[in-house]
Structure formats: C-alpha cells, structure tokens
Amino acid sequence: MRTAAYLIKKLLSASVTLAIxxxxxxxxxxLLPGNPATIILGVDADPLQVQALSEELGLDxxxxxxxxxxxxxxxxGDLGRSVRYQVPVIELIRQSLPVTASxxxxxxxxTVALSVPVSIYLAKNNNxxxxxxISALMQVGIAVPSFWLAILLVMVFAVVLRWLPSGDFVPFxxxxxxxxxxxxxxxxxxSIGTTAVVIRYLKNTxxxxxxxDYVRTARSKGLGKNKVLYRHVLKNALLPxxxxxxxxxxxxxxxxxxxxxxxxxxxxxxxxxSGVGNRDFPLVxxxxxxxxxxxxxxxxxxxLLYAAVDPRIRLK
Numbered sequence: 001m002r003t004a005a006y007l008i009k010k011l012l013s014a015s016v017t018l019a020i021x022x023x024x025x026x027x028x029x030x031l032l033p034g035n036p037a038t039i040i041l042g043v044d045a046d047p048l049q050v051q052a053l054s055e056e057l058g059l060d061x062x063x064x065x066x067x068x069x070x071x072x073x074x075x076x077g078d079l080g081r082s083v084r085y086q087v088p089v090i091e092l093i094r095q096s097l098p099v100t101a102s103x104x105x106x107x108x109x110x111t112v113a114l115s116v117p118v119s120i121y122l123a124k125n126n127n128x129x130x131x132x133x134i135s136a137l138m139q140v141g142i143a144v145p146s147f148w149l150a151i152l153l154v155m156v157f158a159v160v161l162r163w164l165p166s167g168d169f170v171p172f173x174x175x176x177x178x179x180x181x182x183x184x185x186x187x188x189x190x191s192i193g194t195t196a197v198v199i200r201y202l203k204n205t206x207x208x209x210x211x212x213d214y215v216r217t218a219r220s221k222g223l224g225k226n227k228v229l230y231r232h233v234l235k236n237a238l239l240p241x242x243x244x245x246x247x248x249x250x251x252x253x254x255x256x257x258x259x260x261x262x263x264x265x266x267x268x269x270x271x272x273x274s275g276v277g278n279r280d281f282p283l284v285x286x287x288x289x290x291x292x293x294x295x296x297x298x299x300x301x302x303x304l305l306y307a308a309v310d311p312r313i314r315l316k
C-alpha cells in the first residue's frame with residue numbers, strides 16, 4: 001500500500017513538473033523579440049513569405065489558443081514541423097534518439113562496471129600506495145575535458161593504430177558489430193570522466209560509512225569485513241552514486257554535443273546545434289521539451305532506485 005502511494009506521489013509530482021515546464025517553454029518562446037517568422041527568413045524576406053510562415057507556425061492565433069494547440073500536440077506526439085528539414089520534429093528526434101541512447105547506455109554500462117569495483121578496492125585499501133596513485137589518476141580524469149579526450153582517442157586508435165573508426169555511425173539494423181565499433185571511442189571519451197567522478201563520490205561515501213557506529217557494531221557481532229562492506233556499507237553508499245549516475249544519464253541523453261560532433265554521430269547533440277544554428281524554432285522548442293522530459297523521467301527512475309536501495313525512503 002505504501003509502495004503504491006509512493007509511486008502515485010512521484011507520478012503526480014512528475015506530471016505537475018512537466019505541466020509547468022511546458023508553460024515555461026511556450027512562454028519563453030513567445031517573449032522572444034520580433035516575429036519568429038521574420039527571424040527565421042531574415043529581415044529582407046518577402047512580406048508574403050513572412051505571412052505564410054507565420055500562418056504555418058500558427059503565430060496568427062491568440063497565445064492561449066497556440067498553447068492549447070501545442071499541448072494537445074504533445075499528447076498526440078506532434079511537436080510541430082521543422083522549418084529547416086520540412087519534416088515533423090518528432091520524426092527528427094526519433095531518428096536521432098537511437099544513436100544518443102545507444103551511446104548513453106554504453107557509457108553508463110562502462111561507468112558502472114568500472115566505478116563500483118574500483119571504489120570498493122580503494123575504500124578497502126585506502127592507505128596503500130597503489131590506491132593513492134589510482135585516486136590521483138581519477139583526479140586527472142575529472143580535470144581533462146571530454147572533447148580533448150575524444151580528439152586524443154581519435155588520434156591514437158583511429159589515425160595511428162587504425163583499430164577503430166573515427167566516426168560515421170553504423171545503425172544496429174545494418175550491423176551490430178559495426179555499430180558497437182563506431183560507439184567505442186565516443187563512449188570511452190565520455191565514460192573516462194564520468195567513471196572518475198563516480199569513483200570519487202562512491203569511495204568517499206564508503207569511507208565515511210566505514211567510520212559509522214553501525215559498522216563497529218556489526219564487526220563486534222562477528223560479521224566479517226567483506227560481509228559488512230558488501231551487505232551494509234556499499235548499500236548505504238550507493239545513494240549519492242545513484243544521484244550522480246542520474247545526472248550523468250541526463251547529460252548524455254541530452255546529447256553530448258561536443259563528443260557527437262567530434263565523431264560525426266547523427267544524435268541529439270548534433271540536432272540541437274542544427275536547430276539553434278538555423279533558428280529552427282519548432283525544432284528547438286521540441287528539443288527543449290525532450291530535454292525536460294528526459295530530466296523528469298531520469299529523476300523518477302532515480303527516486304525508484306532510492307526506494308529500492310533504502311526502503312526507509314519509501315516508508316517515509
């Protein structure tokens with residue numbers, strides 16, 4: 001019963017958040033100075049062309065009517081029509097999302113697979129020389145920007161060694177192995193920094209938990225060090241790591257703009273640059289709502305993971 005109430009509460013909160021976000025997105029675009037049709041076509045455009053584009057964008061209707069029409073379109077999956085590409089915005093997002101989602105999934109998988117065992121090792125051997133060196137190496141991973149890593153990986157593995165392609169994404173429908181090969185370098189460029197961040201937070205949290213009274217109590221009752229570490233300490237230390245992974249997932253699913261452009265990936269990041277560069281207002285407006293929806297959905301999933309890891313959150 002309490003679990004159902006928790007889920008309902010979170011769903012209602014997410015729904016209210018999306019409603020407020022939709023109102024803000026629409027309002028901000030209405031506050032932009034000038035006629036969007038004139039901005040898109042240019043100040044020297046034919047007035048008839050401006051009028052035709054205004055009617056196409058629905059700018060001749062009252063604001064409330066335009067907002068109601070836009071919200072109705074959101075429910076039906078109609079985000080408008082791109083001025084630059086002359087296709088529905090939802091179609092452009094649908095074409096770009098598999099690339100970004102595949103890159104995000106691979107990056108998060110590498111991040112989790114590396115950060116959890118390394119963090120446990122560093123927490124168990126905090127005062128030894130090798131863990132100290134690894135911790136220093138993690139600081140370098142945090143400090144180095146992803147675009148520099150991307151260029152370096154291309155130079156080493158694509159240009160010099162010629163082991164992996166430097167770009168041009170191969171769809172999974174054509175070749176699974178080719179798609180994975182084209183995602184290895186961009187996923188590495190992203191996951192190196194994200195892994196370093198998660199290791200830092202998870203290791204520090206585990207060290208804090210190891211100094212808690214409940215750890216000494218568990219050890220005094222005869223529980224082994226590893227059992228206490230994996231059954232109690234790791235579980236309590238996962239909450240801040242889950243938060244960090246949620247932030248990383250939002251960042252990557254929102255389109256790693258620089259990395260996607262370095263590797264010429266047709267993902268959300270490149271679509272954002274195209275929409276902004278061409279002043280494609282319907283496309284930008286649809287992408288902003290997609291980003292907002294991504295944040296809300298990922299936060300909802302993070303809340304569910306919180307409740308799964310620590311039932312006290314759900315009970316409260």
